[in-house]
Amino acid sequence: MASLTFSPSRSAAKPADRAPDSGPRAALLKLSVPRDFKLPRATAATRGRTAIVRSCQGAQTLVDNGSQRASDVPLLTFSEAVERLQAKRRGWKGKQQYLAMYSSVFGGIVTDPAAMVIPMDDHMVHRGHGVFDTAAIMDGHLYELDQHLDRIVRSASMAKISLPFDRESIKRILIRTVSASKCRKGSLRYWLSAGPGDFQLSPSGCAEPALYAIVIQDQSPFDSSGIKVITSSVPIKPPQFATMKSVNYLPNVLSKMEAEENGAYAAIWLDNEGFIAEGPNMNVAFVTKEKELVMPHFDKILSGCTAKRVLTIAEALVNEGKLQGIKLGNATVEEGKAAEEMMLIGSGVLVRSVVQWDEQVIGNGKEGPVTQFLLNAIIEDMKSGPSTVRTPVPY
The missing domain is CATH 3.20.10.10 (D-amino Acid Aminotransferase, subunit A, domain 2)
Incomplete structure (x- = not known):
């Protein structure tokens, strides 16, 4: 049994740009798809996409349907990537605003949401090896910060994550992050992770644990109805x-x-x-x-x-x-x-x-x-x- 899914493409290739299905690619297609299987006719919803065909044996191949060629994917400089991140952020409209972020990876606080990023090889990202907590900000005060700090330290110990700094230093960093955000009502969320290093299962390759924190201002109206x-x-x-x-x-x-x-x-x-x-x-x-x-x-x-x-x-x-x-x-x-x-x-x-x-x-x-x-x-x-x-x- 074969399944058919589609991956988005930015632009459709011209018919003349598409090579005929021959050679190893065609052979893989014949092996992956039953003889009586037929691809659906391209529609407005699927035109300009790539069909990914998977067989029950796990083999898969790509079937061009006016899809973007790999050579069309741009190789970006760092500044170009940042510009695109900023443009994406300007286009996203949500009920939450991110006012400031601290990262121990770059050792400071940023206020541009496009810079509020975490390394892909952080074990919190690809292995879930991280803990977090949240403290409310009300009238320029952090509510139950010490209680939440005690809990995240306990969670980190249970998860076998070492602290990147002592508890009081972490507390000072969190307060400083809220101060930099100018937020007087919102929430502070923060994470302790095994840190970046590699994509292995064990965090033994991580150079040091990481601390991240972000100040969030929610625009949603408070609702206390049943x-x-x-x-x-x-x-x-x-x-x-x-x-x-x-x-x-x-x-x-x-x-x-x-x-x-x-x-x-x-x-x-x-x-x-x-x-x-x-x-x-x-x-x-x-x-x-x-x-x-x-x-x-x-x-x-x-x-x-x-x-x-x-x-x-x-x-x-x-x-x-x-x-x-x-x-x-x-x-x-x-x-x-x-x-x-x-x-x-x-x-x-x-x-x-x-x-x-x-x-x-x-x-x-x-x-x-x-x-x-x-x-x-x-x-x-x-x-x-x-x-x-x-x-x-x-x-």
């Missing part, structure tokens, strides 16, 4: 990988895509025993009918910095009698769906009400009062919380 979630069919990562914040996020991506394909915001993972675990990039919590705040414990999932801060803030509700208690432990799907309130918690969503899980309406189908209180409390904590969670940025 959302729908589904149960994920994508297998959850095993605890060894789920408890570290690595760049291996393909299961998370597929889980999020599954949710969107089903008209939901996120998909909820269950652990290997069937208990509620977490969302694709956020923790989950419930308010039971007994007015108890329940959150899955962190032994098999990522220890959320925002989630742990919410648990601390929620103690005020216990003191006021609005909550009867706070519990970290196992919760079944049935218990979760029967809760009065359900919420997602993370640095991206902060605290957001879930009003429907699969076909089950949560509570009365509206944003719950405990969830709303915790959201407002987190926002206030980001703006005026203690110095233990707010690091000032000197602009």
